[in-house]
Amino acid sequence: MENKHSLIADARREQIIKAAIVVLTEIGYLSTSLSKIANKANISTGLISYHFSGKEDLMRNTLIYLVEQERAFIKGKVEPKQTYMEKLMVFIEASLAYQGTNRAYNIALLEIVFNGRTPDNVPYYLAEINDEDELNVLLKGILYKGQEAKEFGDFDPIVIAIVIRGAISASLSLPKTEMSLEDYNEKIIKSVLKMLK
DSSP, rough: OOHHHHOOOOOOHHHHHHHHHHHHHHHOOTOOHHHHHHHHHHHHSHHHHOOSSHHHHHHHHHHHHHHHHHHHHHHHHTTTTTTTTHHHHHHHHHHHHHHHHHHHHHHHHHHHHHHBBBTOOOOOOGOOSSOOOOHHHHHHHHHHHHHHTTOOOOHHHHHHHHHHHHHHHHGGGGTTTTOOOOHHHHHHHHHHHHHHH
């Protein structure tokens, strides 16, 4: 019985978080309120308060949810690949595909990062993070191990990882009229292959 209650609570929390993502995308962090999220989810504000201690707690949990969704998607595509070159190409393709198909998630994430605050009242974008982002760790691991396996040439994996993640993030601001996501993906991969030699 306890397990069923836990599953229902988890489903309700996810429903609230998904409504928060929609509201953040539509009106931004500053205009987002628990009542607007409750309205979007067709539930009472009290039900949100039962699951989250307030707007900051809900935003913190939404941020965690968003990060975990992206991480799971990309790792799920990369891990089955055999060579480090394949892993790298799929990392880039999966990252760009995620950005392209989850635009609302990315907007919501940016709204929280640039407007939300930690429990110590520090803006998220200035907060000291003890654990490195798992996707950075994954990408750097692919680059280091690819060098060890002689699949890649001599370069600084930390710098190349920053370049790749930056190019992926920049795809969010790519005007649709300028270049399709597919073309952008192809050009990033061509550029990265040149850097790896």
